[in-house]
Amino acid sequence: MGRYAEDAKELLELVGGRQNIAAVSHCMTRMRFVLNDPSAADVKKIEAMKVVKGSFTQSGQFQVIIGNTVADFYNDFTAAAGVEGVSKDSVKQAAKKNQSVLQRVVTAIAEIFAPLIPAIIVGGLILGFRNCIDSLYLFENGTKTLCDISQFWTGIDSFLWLIGEAVFHMLPVGICWSVTKKMGTTQMLGIVLGLTLVSGQLLNAYSVASTAASEIPFWDFGYFKVNMIGYQAQVIPAILAAFTLVYLEKFFRKITPQVISMIVVPFFSLVLAVIAAHFILGPVGWKIGSAISSVVYAGITGSFKVVFGAVFGFVYAPLVITGLHHMTNAIDLQLIADYAGTMLWPMIALSNIAQGSAVLGMITLQRKDAQAQEVNVPACISCYLGVTEPAIFGVNLKHFFPFVCGMIGSACAAVICVATGTTANAIGVGGLPGILSIQPKFMLSFAVCMAVAVAVPFVLTIIVGKKKGIGRNTKTEELKAEELKSGELKAFLTGETIPLKEVGDGVFSEGVMGDGLAIIPEGEILYAPADATVTVLMEESRHACGLTLENGMELLLHIGIDTVDMKGDGFEYLIKEGDKVAAGTPLIRFSREKIKAAGHPDTTVCIVTGEGNTQHIEFHTGIRAEVNRTAVVTFE
Structure with a gap:
């Protein structure tokens, strides 16, 4: 059985089962499905899976982002599903039945340019480097370039044009090859x-x-x-x-x-x-x-250029979701051919930066959430380097407001960009490195635009996120509970689960009070593992509580070992006796620092003190639990 066997079975169920899969393949980071009935996929529950970093539908394909281990996941999935994987080309062909005419045109353009993008990026970097050595007047009081004062760099400049010319002047060769x-x-x-x-x-x-x-x-x-x-x-x-x-x-x-x-x-x-x-x-x-290029050029340079820039900057990120952004490659290249530069590409690079800055805001808001940072940090880095997919689909669209904040920041930066006439010599270099593709005389203005694209989304995301309570632990800012499956107790803390016998307490370890498990906490709020009624509180020590589920199962949640000696110092009840609580409701706030200072372990136990109507209980230990998402107990 593979590492992802259980996750693969769960995903198979959530996409609608084997009968709903017309074709499946994978790429570097994603599972690619063509579903017979796309509406049968439970997207919300799929995105709630720990192994899933996001999902989206594009060009008739339902794509689930797994990450760098997607190849191993894919093998376990095909084994669990009993289906044969097919090539990406076969998936694309199968997906066409779910596409409109416009989507098919866009897909065709995207597939033509996809194999050419690496060469275009190389060409853009080379032209950017040549900009720096032959067009920036940095020497002898701003009168000469590096090439003017050095024969060596003049030779380098001339030699590199061999590659630049091959990439851009000979582009029709690559296009004709790609189409065939x-x-x-x-x-x-x-x-x-x-x-x-x-x-x-x-x-x-x-x-x-x-x-x-x-x-x-x-x-x-x-x-x-x-x-x-x-x-x-x-x-x-x-x-x-x-x-x-x-x-x-x-x-x-x-x-x-x-x-x-x-x-x-x-x-x-x-x-x-x-x-x-x-x-x-x-x-x-x-x-x-x-x-086409003249219409776009007129929009960028005409009387309403500021409006054009604001609209383009605002809608470019949504275009990425639909796939329509691939059409801008052809327009950019045509602008370069007709006007010796493009003012469209700088705005695209700024949109990359803006979405990355929204993720940076989420990194700040969720700085204490280690699980979220596993997705946030790499997504932000890749976005700043021009690859927006992990940021858009893995972070911003999940919360939505960061996505909108990024769009607003992109629009603000684009307005300045078109107002200053900022122009790029080449395309392909996005994000922060995009400045290398900018014509030297516009590098300063582009740097200002970059600052706006960083600051505006970051600040807006922080402001809106704080209002929504992202990253803050209070009773009114509790986690939104996923629908609890019947027969499951979700994790009451985020951390590593261990058996009771490893707790190191004579009463709990020996199962005197009942069977259960423990979690070594990473946070400082205890959450309800299921829908229940608060039946027991210890008003003096406030370090534990008792819950009763509808089926009669009784639970004791106990924070730390021997913490009753602390007489309530460092503990705060967020509920009162008799309260009806839902899975994920905050129960007790506690201070791990004070528990440590008092010389006690902060290991928190969950004991089933009464089985109620259950016939069988299974405790899942040796796994990393995430609050309200990981099932740590299953029962029948």
């Missing part, structure tokens, strides 16, 4: 098609605007002429050309006899695709791309 790979056709034909779009025989796309119409080279076919224009860094022409190649190849495969398909299919597919690309699709795609 996604569609399952011949990838080498896609590469060749992409190369014909950026060939050195053609007029470079970046030179078209500065070249007189009469000087643009052309192919002369006697009856008509076609301009010899390259499509360096152009996105839409490459996508249109690539899909044309794909469908031509599929068409010729279908109608061509197998014996001659090796010759006929690639020849006619490639030649016709290249003709279509340069005669029709390239010019049309160029116009479409330019139209």
Whole structure:
């Protein structure tokens, strides 16, 4: 039996059972489900599982975030479910039945760019580094750059452009390859098609605007002429050309006899695709791309640019949830091609920072909650480095208000960003490192925007979180109890569970008062393990209480060993005798420091002093318990 066998069984039940799973796979951190009936999944209970860091639905897939151990979890899950896992591509194909037309378009764009993102990030970092050495005037009273005073760095600058040019100018090659790979056709034909779009025989796309119409080279076919224009860094022409190649190849495969398909299919597919690309699709795609970028550019630079920035900054994070944010990659690249820079990407980087800062606020609020910090801290770090998924799905959406605070902070930063005309040379570098992609003259303004994106969400999250009682332990700020399953006692403290025999007290350890278990506490409030009535209180010492469940089971909860000697110093009742309490209700506040100072252990025991109508009781020890979420006792 695997490490996650029990958790896997629980997740299987909560997603609706084996019959509700159309397909399942996993990636680096997530289980990916295609469910026959998505509404059958109990999302609330799934997210309450200790091993689950969050969940979301995107592109027809229900995705459950497990973390770095997802591969082990996946193996236990498929064993428990009795299903065969499939590849991520198969899951994506199965998920299409749950997608709208718009979702399918967005998914296609996302899948085209996904394999290219690592190269785009590298290109962005290189351009950012080149910015620092060839465009920042930091030497000789601000008159020279590092390249101006050093031949070595001039050489480095020149050499690095070899990579930068390959990434951005030759982007159509990568796009054509990615489309053919996604569609399952011949990838080498896609590469060749992409190369014909950026060939050195053609007029470079970046030179078209500065070249007189009469000087643009052309192919002369006697009856008509076609301009010899390259499509360096152009996105839409490459996508249109690539899909044309794909469908031509599929068409010729279908109608061509197998014996001659090796010759006929690639020849006619490639030649016709290249003709279509340069005669029709390239010019049309160029116009479409330019139209889109000009509209966006007008929004960013026009009279209402501040409004545009505020709206974009506010809605970008929700776009991430829907997957529509992938479309901005194409727009950004088109802006760079048309205007030698993009003002969209800086706002995207700021949105990353804002969501990370909201998590930073949660880290501050929940600083005493070790369990929450296991998710909060890595989510914040990854968000500041440009990867927002753990922060958005693992933290901010769970509480919701941090997500909104992040959106507000992002909008504020975006307003300053567009007002100052902050522009990036490249995309792919998000979060705090995003400053490397900013044009040198705008780095200071972007730094101001970054400060706003850090401060506003952080402060708002702290303010709202305190009003909601996040991280504070009072009677009116108790944990919201999950629905208690019949036959379970939830953890009354967060900490390690141990058997009674390890408590070290003659009465409890020997089971004189009844069987039970103990928890070595991490917090300082004792919580009710189930719905019950408060039946016993010790008004002088206040270190223990008795509860009676509806089935007649009687419990004694006792804080510390021999703490009766403290005569109530360090203990405070939060309930009174006769109160009806729900699972998760705070019962007693106590001071671990005072217990330690008095020379007593703070180990807290739960004793079943009366079994009531129960037939069988099982105590779960040797596990780490979490208040109101971990079952420490089960009974029938």
